[in-house]
Amino acid sequence: MTTSPRTVIIGAGPAGLTAAYELTKRNASVQVFEADDVVGGISRTVERDGWRFDIGGHRFFTKVAQVEALWHEILPDEDFLLRPRMSRIHYREKFFDYPLKAGNALGNLGIVEAIRCVGSYVWAQVRPPKDQSHFEGWVIARFGKRLYSIFFKTYSEKLWGIPATELQAAWAAQRIKNLSLFNAVINALMPKRNQKDITSLIEEFQYPKLGPGMMWERCAEHVGKAGGVVTMNTWAKTVHREDGRAVAVTVADAEGERRVEADHVVSTMPLSQLIHAMDPPAPERVRTAADQLRYRDFLTVALVVPQEAGFPDNWIYVHTPGVRVGRIQNFGSWSPYLVQDGYTCLGLEFFVNEGDDLWDSTDEDLIALGTRELEQLKLVTSGAVSAGFVVRMPKAYPVYDEGYEESVDTIRHWLAEAVPNVHPVGRNGMHRYNNQDHSMLTAMLTVENILDGTDHDVWQVNVEEEYHEEKRPTQRSGGEHGTGRAAPVLPKKAVR
Secondary structure (H helix, E strand, O other), X not given: OOOOOEEEEEOOOHHHHXXXXXXXXXXXXXXXXXXXOOOOHHHOEEEEOOEEEEOOOOOEOOOOHHHHHHHHHHOOHHHEEEXXXXXXXXXXXXXXXXXXXXXXXXXXXXXXXXHHHHHHHHHHHHOOOOOOOEHHHHHHHHHOHHHHHHHHHHHHHHHHOOOHHHOEHHHHHHHHOOOHHHHHHHHHHOOOOOOOOOOOOOOEEEEEOOOHHHHHHHHHHHHHHOOOEEEOOOEEEEEEEEOOEEEEEEEEEOOEEEEEEOOEEEEOOOHHHHHHOEEOOOOHXXXXXXXXXXXXXXXXXXXXXXXXXXXXXXXXXXXXOOOOOOEEEEHHHHOHHHOOOOEEEEEEEEEEOOOOOOOXXXXXXXXXXXXXXXXXXXXXXXXXXXXXXXXXXXEEEEEOEOOHHHHHHHHHHHHHHHOOOEEEOOHHHHOOEOOHHHHHHHHHHHHHHHHHOOOOOHHHOOOOOOOOOOOOOOOOOOXXXXXXXXXXXXXHHHOO
């Protein structure tokens, strides 16, 4: 009789819980340890005083059939809403459709500004920037300085936290050439130039009625009923290895530490932390590679306003200069079950670094800042905000700085050789720009590797696919392990 392997899973986000669910479906022994008191990772739903917040916004749309099927296996169909997809850009008190439409763009820019944009574009063709190695020069050379300042500069600098001159041109070439937004701006102003057939944005998506956390709360329940154990407020401290394999994980909680024996370890903890948890320690070159991996943090300021102060969009991108908010969600547009009668809740998203001035601000100061910026953007009138809440998410996004790819390769090759039964999955677990569905797929393939002896390369997930915003006319060739979805490689010197 073959005994099923004992698997310890570090982290109860989408990847960790997907692995647990798939393992328990096949009667394998599973223990999940989550350092937080909420499951779902960044895909959680936070509840405060009866209000529910989706951290980051999660549209349930995928091109991966097995992920789609799993969503509906975990939640019954009646728990899903079919929601219209709508996003716009806010620029100087005007809303620009996304993707841009000629009439909307010209009407919002006005004839004078439209002529200036054309003139700026023509000038860039006559006198292109001398330095096109960076994002700013590359974009100005192809779209002109005025369009660059309206639709590229402000939001990109908020998102990545560095000047656009420090973002590399290669990312601009990868990201912009297929974005309907920018092609539509040019087509709106110069309709006979650069016409392309590009797939439209998805028009609707599925959404759990109580937010994405509903999916992972239910998933954790299924895991428990199937014999798995999900333990909260418990963090992994040490991964013990002997004879070329991981053999146990020491976990800690408020009552102390304990050792949990394991045949396999599935890790969604930040890749750098996984390396520093190894005992005996990883070689110095591997620890150095781990130290070079960095993260971008995120906070949401959720403000309660009258329902009429909301907007139909799931979120709006804030390109208006002079404010620090990068994106604003209307939770009432995601689901009426997230808000309360007569009111909605607007989630102001700030891209930050842990320890900077915003991160260290008090909740009261952040609520006051969010209220001021909503009023400054003329999205609400003075006195409209009746309550506010703050949610901080450390290590929300891996940072892709110069040399990160070599660091990740160093780590993953050492793991494969030294502890092949340790399986990194998910966004932070692999230091990759994964969507929720990508993270789930890495976990599903890893379970097949554990139970069936398959040899899926989970590092290939999300290399050639483009999700959510557009489908590329052609796909990248395989064999690359980069960030996955388009994300810039940032200069290391600019990252704190």
